[in-house]
Amino acid sequence: DTAVSQTPKYLVTQMGNDKSIKCEQNLGHDTMYWYKQDSKKFLKIMFSYNNKELIINETVPNRFSPKSPDKAHLNLHINSLELGDSAVYFCASSQENRGGNTEAFFGQGTRLTVV
Amino acid sequence: AQSVTQLGSHVSVSEGALVLLRCNYSSSVPPYLFWYVQYPNQGLQLLLKYTSAATLVKGINGFEAEFKKSETSFHLTKPSAHMSDAAEYFCAVSGYGNNRLAFGKGNQVVVIP
Numbered sequence: 538d539t540a541v542s543q544t545p546k547y548l549v550t551q552m553g554n555d556k557s558i559k560c561e562q563n564l565g566h567d568t569m570y571w572y573k574q575d576s577k578k579f580l581k582i583m584f585s586y587n588n589k590e591l592i593i594n595e596t597v598p599n600r601f602s603p604k605s606p607d608k609a610h611l612n613l614h615i616n617s618l619e620l621g622d623s624a625v626y627f628c629a630s631s632q633e634n635r636g637g638n639t640e641a642f643f644g645q646g647t648r649l650t651v652v
Numbered sequence: 653a654q655s656v657t658q659l660g661s662h663v664s665v666s667e668g669a670l671v672l673l674r675c676n677y678s679s680s681v682p683p684y685l686f687w688y689v690q691y692p693n694q695g696l697q698l699l700l701k702y703t704s705a706a707t708l709v710k711g712i713n714g715f716e717a718e719f720k721k722s723e724t725s726f727h728l729t730k731p732s733a734h735m736s737d738a739a740e741y742f743c744a745v746s747g748y749g750n751n752r753l754a755f756g757k758g759n760q761v762v763v764i765p
Contacts, residue, residue: 578757629696
């Protein structure tokens with residue numbers, strides 16, 4: 538059983554299109570994240586949800602809109618795609634812990650290519 | 653805010669030789685430190701984590717790391733490199749009350765036969 542699963546794994550689309558990436562975790566965690574990995578492999582957090590509530594929103598263009606229908610799912614919708622959005626997007630989950638010492642479990646990533 | 657620095661993006665090591673990847677952190681609160689590995693076209697997998705218990709932490713695949721507060725470091729080592737260790741390695745930090753991970757730029761490890 539895959540703990541954190543993302544679909545699709547690859548996504549090629551034209552500039553200006555709108556696309557969504559889906560993420561599901563079966564670990565029973567209550568916190569989920571979206572990270573972006575650029576072409577130089579640098580990873581940066583985009584969003585974090587805890588029990589369906591947005592708790593972290595980094596300086597991400599508002600073309601990116603996360604949605605969490607329940608605590609096991611966190612989807613990412615991107616409007617008006619731009620060339621610079623090309624990257625690998627990782628979903629992750631962790632168990633909420635005020636201590637901050639719990640590790641995140643990552644999905645396999647979605648490689649988005651905007652042409 | 654927390655941050656980590658990893659020097660040297662590419663690290664080449666001979667098979668059987670010591671693997672040493674350096675990570676230095678900056679944190680205004682007691683840090684929690686992690687090392688993750690990313691194999692080609694895959695997600696990140698946790699190697700080990702420091703959570704203020706033992707300063708020498710053992711992880712999977714023979715890796716270990718030592719937390720040194722005086723040096724603000726959390727270097728990753730493996731005594732003998734194996735071909736299967738070729739991957740990207742990331743150091744990450746979070747702080748008390750904050751599950752947000754801040755990642756270093758990563759080290760791509762190449763193992764030479």
